[in-house]
Amino acid sequence: MLEHSLVIIPTYNEALNAQMLLEKIFELYPEISVLVIDDNSPDKTYHIIEILKYKYPKLSLIKRDGKNGLGTAYVEGFKWALAKKFKYIVQMDCDFSHDPKDIKQLIETLKDKNADLVIGSRYFENNLKIQNWKIHRKILTVTASLMLRSFTGVKLMDLTGGFKCFNRLTLEKMNLDQIISKGFIFQFETNYRVHQLGLKIIEVPISFNQRILGNSKMSLEIILESVVIFFKLRF
Ligand SMILES: Nc1nc2c(ncn2[C@@H]2O[C@H](COP(=O)(O)OP(=O)(O)OP(=O)(O)O)[C@@H](O)[C@H]2O)c(=O)[nH]1
Numbered sequence: 001m002l003e004h005s006l007v008i009i010p011t012y013n014e015a016l017n018a019q020m021l022l023e024k025i026f027e028l029y030p031e032i033s034v035l036v037i038d039d040n041s042p043d044k045t046y047h048i049i050e051i052l053k054y055k056y057p058k059l060s061l062i063k064r065d066g067k068n069g070l071g072t073a074y075v076e077g078f079k080w081a082l083a084k085k086f087k088y089i090v091q092m093d094c095d096f097s098h099d100p101k102d103i104k105q106l107i108e109t110l111k112d113k114n115a116d117l118v119i120g121s122r123y124f125e126n127n128l129k130i131q132n133w134k135i136h137r138k139i140l141t142v143t144a145s146l147m148l149r150s151f152t153g154v155k156l157m158d159l160t161g162g163f164k165c166f167n168r169l170t171l172e173k174m175n176l177d178q179i180i181s182k183g184f185i186f187q188f189e190t191n192y193r194v195h196q197l198g199l200k201i202i203e204v205p206i207s208f209n210q211r212i213l214g215n216s217k218m219s220l221e222i223i224l225e226s227v228v229i230f231f232k233l234r235f
């Protein structure tokens with residue numbers, strides 16, 4: 001199963017996290033493949049990946065010209081995954097917010113429950129469970145999911161999380177060229193499109209932690225883009 005699985009990790013200035021994360025992933029799952037998509041990070045994250053590729057043959061790198069948003073990075077990664085015939089495609093952040101130990105659970109749930117998309121949910125018994133997160137981030141996340149849920153009818157708790165597993169057939173059906181989000185609202189847009197296709201989405205609780213090393217890429221521009229995309233998708 002894991003030999004047919006690909007983990008896609010977009011990176012921008014993650015030099016403090018990338019090596020540790022990749023070592024952890026390959027220690028846990030030597031048979032899994034990983035694709036890093038780096039946007040020419042000024043801290044040269046891509047250089048670390050280039051060196052690690054000698055140690056880990058199942059590691060690949062796409063280096064793009066400049067910062068173009070995690071949404072467009074994932075679309076490029078999804079197309080790569082389809083071309084390489086992977087069956088299970090996981091997406092995760094590079095900042096240790098997502099625990100590599102949960103990767104297997106996401107893939108197994110997709111397979112065992114015959115799901116089209118599995119979302120790693122940061123909610124447990126209807127409460128957002130995030131260690132050490134600043135209150136304004138919690139409010140932003142809970143409000144975003146609440147609004148998106150009530151305006152779109154997508155009955156899922158965590159609509160903006162970034163730790164997910166797609167079946168390749170889902171990506172094939174999705175028409176990736178139609179995806180318009182560049183920033184974090186991409187996480188919602190993909191859920192929404194899978195929901196619109198009438199496909200099966202399952203949520204499983206994951207552990208989620210606040211980033212410790214490196215800087216956040218969350219910005220006002222990304223938040224404003226989310227509002228615009230929300231209206232575009234809805235109306
Ligand atoms: N390739 C690429 N990766 C990006 C871009 N923006 C963010 N990322 C990566 O996407 C993942 C999520 O970004 P984060 O900065 O952690 O965003 P966040 O989780 O909303 O914010 P914090 O965890 O609070 O820092 C990380 O692995 C980033 O390095 C981008 O423009 N291009």
Ligand SMILES: [Mg+2]
Pocket residue numbers: 093095097211
């Ligand atoms: Mg993060």
